[in-house]
Structures are given as structure tokens and as C-alpha cells.
Amino acid sequence: MAMIEIAGEPFHVQIDGRDDAPPLLISNSLSSDMSMWDDQVPVWAERYRVIRYDHRGHGQSVVSPAPYSMDQLGRDAVNILDALGVRKAHWVGLSMGGMVGMWMLTHAPERIDRAVLANTAAYMGPRELWDGRIRTAERGGMEALVQATLERWFPAHFRGANPAVMDRMRAMILRTQAQGYQANCAAIRDMDQREAIKGVDRPVLVIIGSRDPATTPADGEYIASAIPGAQKAYLDAAHISNVEHPERFAALVTEFLG
Template sequence: MPVIRVNGDDFFVKLDGPATAPVLLLSNSLSSDLSMWDDQVPVWAQRFRVVRYDQRGHGSTVVSAEPYSMDQLGRDAVGVMDALGIKTAHWCGLSLGGMVGMWMLTHAPERIDKAVLANTAAYMGPVELWNGRIETARRGGMRALVEPTIERWFPEHFRQAAPATMDRMRAMILRTPIEGYTGCCAAIRDMDQRTAIRSITNSVLVIIGSRDPATKPADGELIVSSIGNAKTVIFDAAHISNIEQPKAFASTVIEFLA
């Protein structure tokens, strides 16, 4: 069942692991797709029913008219769960996926058990930053964004040491639909969950990258300080920490969810 209908739109999903195991729902970052979790799924699928989906406007999921909103992206996640008959699930989201996770925890907390929010922020200003990225995408396509994105995602020493991984990441960015990218940029631009997340009571793990230039350590620390039942882990990594530290990321999530 690779394509499901969510609120009348087509969403691309992948399911791994035992059908009777607890569900772990994964949510991808901006300008990525569900393949960003390929390093972790074989490990997690031994313990969980791993469900991945491409965000709206990304991968093989519908590219609808922009702009998008965090409310829309959150309702997409609820719709994926409904379409698959999932009542509750653990959550793991990185960057944009973590932002959607915060929406879930504040608007549909009964659907989430434990949540991992990795390399993310409750607010990401300024507005001009996101308007600039939207304009760059419209003028030059994803090719104009691929190298700046790679440089934000990974430190230079890792880029030099893992050329095959960098090629895989570049290909993933380049196949992101422009309208999906700009639509999700608008959702991030217009998001401010700093007050809402204070109501979260679920058990939450916040993963912070000590070298992250996009969602800085202070952004993660704000989330931790706002959620009463939150823990934190700091990786020696930049923004896409599950790619840079694949084994540590996989084991940390399992330890938290166990």
C-alpha cells in the first residue's frame, strides 16, 4: 500500500516491521523525503511497526497549491494515521518533522505516545529568511539551493569524509518539487509554537546537534525548558543528525522508546 488517500490527496507511505508491533511514525525534514530514514529503519523495524510518509509537496506525495501551514501539515499526519487505522503511535520527526510533531503533541496529544523531536525549533525567524529562500527556489529551482542546503545540513569534515552520502543527499534535495519546498517554507515562516508547547505533557526526547547552524542548540533548549516531561541528548552533529550519526541516533531513539 505505497499510496494512501489522506483528506482526498495522495500520500506516499512505507511500512516496515511486524504488523503487531508498536507503531513508530517518522516525519521528514524540509527538502527531503522518507528515504532520509533509510539508515535507521532496519534497526527500528526489529522492535516497531515503522511507518514513513513523505510530507505534503515532497517525495511522491501530492504537490498541492502553496502556501502550506503547520496546521495543514499536522492534519496530514493525523490523516495518515487515520487512513492506516493507527490509533496511537510513537513519533520521530527531524527539523520540519519535529515541528509537525509539536503540532501533534499540542493538537492531538491522545494520538501520540512518546515523541522524539530532533534538530528542530518552535519558531524560526526572521520572515525575510524564508521569503528569500522561496524567491531563490522560484528563480533558480532546487539546483540553486542544493549546495547551501548541504552546507547547513553537514559540517565540512563530514562532507569530505562521506562523498557517497553527500551524493545521496544532493539527489534527494534536487528531486524535491519546487512548489512543495516553497509551500513548506511558508509553513515554517508562519509558525510560532513557543507558547503552545508549554501545554505538552507527553514524554519527549529533544535531540540537539551541537554544530547545528539551522536549528541552533538554543532552539532545542527552549523546547526542553517549555515541556515538563522532556529530556535532551546532544550529538556532535550539524542539522541532519540521523545521517551524520546514524548508529547513535538509532540506538538513542530505541533506548528512549523502550
């Protein structure tokens, strides 16, 4: 693990795999940190130089004043690649990480080889939903959000059968600083990439959770239809599909990236 500084702001970055392997940058969801990828990294590191980082406002990275924008989050990713001397990388992003991936594909396509956009959406209204979550975090911190978040992330049968995983996910959510959560909620609230992604010209795989109540199958289908030539794959999963189906998720990504 390492901390790198970008314009005086600290970002938490971890690299696994050979230095000479193809770079793969992976990007996490709202309310999480890089540990959400723990099940996939050992698999991918056999083939890629896996670079993961905590988003601004999450994990051990900088928690700068709110609000954030998708442009800001995307430029953070570009700056991390620059700091590591990586010209071009594959991308895997889930939920908010997929939103940042869409920004990369439309604003910095020369930095992306192939991209996986999982359990994500190009637009997530209504505004009132996000303003409500921001107010809840302001009043009660992440403790007021954690149970509802777990229920969106995982179906009831999975939660009941996997108490250790739920404990790990609960702890990860509670580690998120409320200020960082609120700032990132604003970035998602103000995002609309529905038109921009129609110009994407990189190979893209869209992974869709068939039970996802947050970024619904319709959201995933829109992305897959809007991006020319995009492939799609379904998992029988809710929102955090890489945790619910770790082996299948890893395999889908590896098969697509090659």
C-alpha cells in the same frame, strides 16, 4: 511502498516491521523525503511497526498549491494514522518533522505515546529569511539551493569524508519539487509554537546537534526547557544528525521509546 488517498490527495507511505508491533511514525525534514531514514528503519523495524511518509510537497506525495501551514501538515499526519487504523503511535521527527511533532503534541496529544523531536525549533524567524528562500527557489529551482542546504546540513569534515552520502543527499534534495519546497517554507515561516508546547504532557526527548547552524542548540534547549519533563540529548552533529551519526541516533531513539 504504497500510495494512499486522503480526501482525494495521494500520500506516499511505507511500512516496515511486524503488524502487531508498537507503531512508530517518522517524519522528515524540509527538502527531503522518507529515504532520509534509510539507515534507521532496519534497526527500528526489529521492534516497531515503522510508518514513514513523504510530507505534502515532498517525494511522491501530493504537491498542492502554496502556501501550506503547520496545521495542514499536522492534520496530514493525523489523517495518515486514521487511514492506517492506528489509534496511537510513537513519533520521531527531525527539523520540519519535529515541528509537525510539536503540532501533534499540542493539537492531537491522544494520538502520540512518546515523541522524539530532533534538530528542530518551535519558531524560526526572521520572516525575510524564508521569503528569500522562496524567491530563490522560484528563480532557480532546487539547483539554486542545494549547495547551501548541504552546507547547513553537514559540517565540512563530514562532507569531505563521505562523498557517497553527499551524492545521495544531493540527489534527494534535487528530487524535491520547488513548488512543494516553497509551500513548506511558508509553513515554517508562519509557525510559532513557543507558547503552545508549554502544555505538552507526553514524554518527549529533544535531540540537539551541537554544531547545528539551522536549528541551533539554543532552539533545542528552549524546547527542552518549555516542555515539562522533557529529556534532552546532544550529538556532535550539524542539522541532519541521523545521517551524520546513524547508529547513535537510532540507539538514542530506541533507548527512549523502550
